[in-house]
Amino acid sequence: MNHPVLTRADCLARDAADPLAALRExxxxxxxxxxxxxxxxxxxxxxxxxRAQQVIAQEWGKDLITSxxxxxxxxMPRRLGDRLAPLLGAHAGEVVVTDTTSVNLFKAxxxxxxxxxxxxxxxxxxxxxxxxxxxxxxAEGLAGWLQRGYTVRLVDTPEEIxxxxxxxxxxxMLTHVNYRTGLQHDMAALTALAHRxxxxxxxxxxHSAGAVPVDLHEANADFAVGCTYKYLNxxxxxxxxxxVPRRHQATFTQPLSGWWGHATPFAMASSFxxxxxxxxxxxxxxxxxSLALVECGLDVFGATDxxxxxxxxxxLTDLFIALVESxxxxxxxxxxxxxxxxxxxxxxxxxxxxxxxVMQALIARGVIGDxxxxxxxxxxxxxxxxxxxxxxxxxxxxKGILDEEAYDVNAARGAVT
Amino acid sequence: MNHPVLTRADCLARDAADPLAALRExxxxxxxxxxxxxxxxxxxxxxxxxRAQQVIAQEWGKDLITSxxxxxxxxMPRRLGDRLAPLLGAHAGEVVVTDTTSVNLFKAxxxxxxxxxxxxxxxxxxxxxxxxxxxxxxAEGLAGWLQRGYTVRLVDTPEEIxxxxxxxxxxxMLTHVNYRTGLQHDMAALTALAHRxxxxxxxxxxHSAGAVPVDLHEANADFAVGCTYKYLNxxxxxxxxxxVPRRHQATFTQPLSGWWGHATPFAMASSFxxxxxxxxxxxxxxxxxSLALVECGLDVFGATDxxxxxxxxxxLTDLFIALVESxxxxxxxxxxxxxxxxxxxxxxxxxxxxxxxVMQALIARGVIGDxxxxxxxxxxxxxxxxxxxxxxxxxxxxKGILDEEAYDVNAARGAVT
Numbered sequence: 083m084n085h086p087v088l089t090r091a092d093c094l095a096r097d098a099a100d101p102l103a104a105l106r107e108x109x110x111x112x113x114x115x116x117x118x119x120x121x122x123x124x125x126x127x128x129x130x131x132x133r134a135q136q137v138i139a140q141e142w143g144k145d146l147i148t149s150x151x152x153x154x155x156x157x158m159p160r161r162l163g164d165r166l167a168p169l170l171g172a173h174a175g176e177v178v179v180t181d182t183t184s185v186n187l188f189k190a191x192x193x194x195x196x197x198x199x200x201x202x203x204x205x206x207x208x209x210x211x212x213x214x215x216x217x218x219x220x221a222e223g224l225a226g227w228l229q230r231g232y233t234v235r236l237v238d239t240p241e242e243i244x245x246x247x248x249x250x251x252x253x254x255m256l257t258h259v260n261y262r263t264g265l266q267h268d269m270a271a272l273t274a275l276a277h278r279x280x281x282x283x284x285x286x287x288x289h290s291a292g293a294v295p296v297d298l299h300e301a302n303a304d305f306a307v308g309c310t311y312k313y314l315n316x317x318x319x320x321x322x323x324x325x326v327p328r329r330h331q332a333t334f335t336q337p338l339s340g341w342w343g344h345a346t347p348f349a350m351a352s353s354f355x356x357x358x359x360x361x362x363x364x365x366x367x368x369x370x371x372s373l374a375l376v377e378c379g380l381d382v383f384g385a386t387d388x389x390x391x392x393x394x395x396x397x398l399t400d401l402f403i404a405l406v407e408s409x410x411x412x413x414x415x416x417x418x419x420x421x422x423x424x425x426x427x428x429x430x431x432x433x434x435x436x437x438x439x440v441m442q443a444l445i446a447r448g449v450i451g452d453x454x455x456x457x458x459x460x461x462x463x464x465x466x467x468x469x470x471x472x473x474x475x476x477x478x479x480x481k482g483i484l485d486e487e488a489y490d491v492n493a494a495r496g497a498v499t
Numbered sequence: 500m501n502h503p504v505l506t507r508a509d510c511l512a513r514d515a516a517d518p519l520a521a522l523r524e525x526x527x528x529x530x531x532x533x534x535x536x537x538x539x540x541x542x543x544x545x546x547x548x549x550r551a552q553q554v555i556a557q558e559w560g561k562d563l564i565t566s567x568x569x570x571x572x573x574x575m576p577r578r579l580g581d582r583l584a585p586l587l588g589a590h591a592g593e594v595v596v597t598d599t600t601s602v603n604l605f606k607a608x609x610x611x612x613x614x615x616x617x618x619x620x621x622x623x624x625x626x627x628x629x630x631x632x633x634x635x636x637x638a639e640g641l642a643g644w645l646q647r648g649y650t651v652r653l654v655d656t657p658e659e660i661x662x663x664x665x666x667x668x669x670x671x672m673l674t675h676v677n678y679r680t681g682l683q684h685d686m687a688a689l690t691a692l693a694h695r696x697x698x699x700x701x702x703x704x705x706h707s708a709g710a711v712p713v714d715l716h717e718a719n720a721d722f723a724v725g726c727t728y729k730y731l732n733x734x735x736x737x738x739x740x741x742x743v744p745r746r747h748q749a750t751f752t753q754p755l756s757g758w759w760g761h762a763t764p765f766a767m768a769s770s771f772x773x774x775x776x777x778x779x780x781x782x783x784x785x786x787x788x789s790l791a792l793v794e795c796g797l798d799v800f801g802a803t804d805x806x807x808x809x810x811x812x813x814x815l816t817d818l819f820i821a822l823v824e825s826x827x828x829x830x831x832x833x834x835x836x837x838x839x840x841x842x843x844x845x846x847x848x849x850x851x852x853x854x855x856x857v858m859q860a861l862i863a864r865g866v867i868g869d870x871x872x873x874x875x876x877x878x879x880x881x882x883x884x885x886x887x888x889x890x891x892x893x894x895x896x897x898k899g900i901l902d903e904e905a906y907d908v909n910a911a912r913g914a915v916t
Contacts, residue, residue: 110560110561112560112561112562112563119563119564123559123563123564123567125560125563126555126556126559126560130555130559131560134551134552134555134788137735138543138547138551138734139527139543139548142543142547142734143527143542143543144527144529146529146534146536146540146542146867147536147540147867147869148862148867149735150735155736181598181599181783182757182783182784183783184755184757184782185598185757185782185783188755211769212769214758215758215767215768216757216758216759216783218770218771219756219757219760219761219770220756220757222771223753223755223757224754226754227609227645228645228646229645230646236769262767311784317555317787317788318554318558318566318786318787318788319572319784319785319786319787319788319790320786322783337605337641337644337754338601338602338605338637338640339636339637339639339640340599340601340602340633340640341601341632341633341636342601342633343636344632347632348872350679350871352628352632352635352653353635353636353639354640365601366598366599366600366601366602366633366739367599367601367726367728367736368736369735369738369788369789369790370734370736371551371737371788371789371792372786372787372790373736373786373789375555450563450565452564455765455766
């Protein structure tokens with residue numbers, strides 16, 4: 083994969099030989115656009131429209147309240163969790179799709195701190211300064227409210243992590259693939275290090291689920307959360323997930339003890355008793371329409387496996403890096419994403435002094451990536467629908483913009499999601 | 500309204516004179532069904548199907564990531580909150596539609612406790628044993644995790660509340676209209692009592708919003724949360740809402756400090772700084788498709804007002820009570836819901852020794868109400884789409900079932916939502 087493809091014809095040939103190429107037909111992608119932002123919002127599975135119609139017109143409109151039972155609405159968080167589990171190296175009964183990533187992180191982190199509560203000296207939550215901000219914010223929120231000496235310690239580089247883990251560490255909380263750099267942590271190695279130091283791990287799989295092979299049990303991880311609207315193509319803001327391995331379920335406890343987590347929710351008891359198993363990670367009534375669409379994204383994964391997805395992901399990102407570095411040589415681009423395969427996720431980031439303006443120019447020409455402070459252009463590659471020829475064409479557009487200096491360095495900055 | 504209508508023809512005449520009758524056309528209701536469960540899941544506004552198609556096919560499918568800005572996805576919690584505010588006696592900039600009722604209650608309760616934190620002796624959260632269970636469970640969760648002596652005190656009757664409020668009370672947390680009995684509390688009077696005792700109030704409006712006139716500012720309430728999928732017809736499990744009046748916004752703080760509540764979410768700062776105003780009640784990324792459908796429900800309210808809705812609601816519930824008591828006289832039915840108008844919400848509950856079996860028989864004959872332990876049959880009346888003739892017909896079916904004893908007292912009990 084380290085030999086750059088030098089012609090568009092080579093890319094066309096790769097697409098012709100791509101075993102995943104047919105899956106693109108299962109997505110609705112706008113004509114005239116090269117969509118390299120599936121790491122932010124995954125494309126729409128065509129099936130989502132009919133599924134929404136079924137839920138809205140039939141299940142809600144006609145069957146009304148009975149659908150909580152007859153259409154399986156109430157069981158959906160568990161059923162979708164069971165379908166998602168194999169993509170994470172998790173077992174059935176260990177995952178629920180529910181709430182938001184932020185809220186699920188709060189639950190997982192609280193449960194991790196509860197496990198450590200007997201060790202009064204363990205009061206530090208270690209994470210990266212470059213972690214996705216909401217993870218840090220949620221940790222700050224939980225630590226601050228508990229008022230028991232918990233602090234959040236931010237490390238500036240992954241290399242610092244081993245030295246920081248120690249007798250004061252309660253939790254190592256990391257995002258598996260960094261949202262900005264695309265760096266993939268070694269989950270098994272870091273989990274082992276954390277355990278050796280007596281710490282518990284919480285992994286955020288937002289940029290991993292459906293993008294890179296994850297094996298939570300193999301890594302012996304403790305808790306995990308993640309997002310369904312990126313590589314899992316579940317729809318904008320679709321409910322997130324939380325994983326609690328069976329070995330931690332009996333002791334799993336978290337403050338958001340809503341009725342969906344109760345042992346007998348319809349007995350309407352006046353005091354909380356946690357249910358068995360993964361159900362105790364649930365809280366309140368879920369947004370059924372958005373939740374149902376998550377299944378349309380998961381269905382596509384049934385036609386392939388994470389090994390095939392990873393093979394193509396690395397081929398796409400290798401190709402992109404090679405083409406940018408060869409065809410845009412001479413421009414001030416800096417590769418941020420690791421070259422080593424095991425340390426790479428499924429997106430590639432390059433810095434450019436005018437990164438924001440260049441990205442705006444790319445978007446104007448139909449190449450959709452996104453921008454992250456500081457100076458980082460981010461390009462996501464979704465093996466289910468991104469083609470090798472699109473990679474060629476995207477670099478071609480980038481080269482044109484850079485060669486012509488066809489970007490407005492004074493472009494006003496809007497909100498970017 | 501206290502003169503029972505004695506013939507079906509009278510009900511038809513009332514429907515003909517009903518100024519809200521035309522609004523029924525804006526809902527999709529299944530033929531052959533009398534739907535009296537809008538207090539659990541509101542019926543589907545016809546517009547919801549086209550709106551879902553727009554969000555899924557165009558905004559997600561074609562416009563993809565740009566829709567966070569161009570389609571206003573990011574602003575939707577605030578925009579919908581501003582549209583909902585007038586139904587609650589709230590102002591623009593005081594309400595967001597987001598997360599679940601349980602999660603929002605957690606935020607509101609946390610903020611209320613924070614206001615009381617300087618008063619070390621105020622450590623009791625007062626609520627009713629008959630409150631909707633998740634409210635009690637969330638209070639237990641928050642109190643337990645804070646480990647600062649907070650306790651949840653349950654009163655058995657509303658009449659006990661005044662005597663219980665005292666120097667140890669931090670918060671009076673009540674559901675405005677009881678989910679089981681349909682009793683409506685006097686929000687202004689209880690808030691005044693609470694304030695006199697030095698307590699802060701948190702109101703759950705799940706069975707009030709869109710059902711009865713609410714004036715949060717007039718009542719001088721402190722915090723409120725509620726649900727959009729009951730009388731607001733926002734769709735199954737649609738995101739809930741939270742109200743924080745402007746006078747409490749500057750000090751509003753809660754543990755779920757996710758990136759959507761940050762002052763500058765896209766600056767990706769590595770520490771949390773709460774945003775201004777109601778934004779600090781937000782946490783994580785919201786389920787856009789479900790959220791968008793909330794607007795279809797709110798749109799219907801633009802064609803009427805809460806005064807007209809309340810007038811019809813009382814007429815419907817008066818009629819139902821009168822018809823049941825006159826036509827089903829001799830059967831062991833007990834009215835649970837208050838007869839006095841100011842103390843009644845928009846649903847009516849009757850006990851029957853075989854309440855569960857009778858409700859199953861009603862549902863089998865197309866009259867959809869629901870059952871709540873113990874022995875309570877619950878009938879919800881949504882003035883936007885329930886007709887007077889339906890009330891007649893529903894009582895007719897009930898009378899037939901009771902007269903014929905056409906119910907199975909051994910009916911197996913399934914999960915009921």
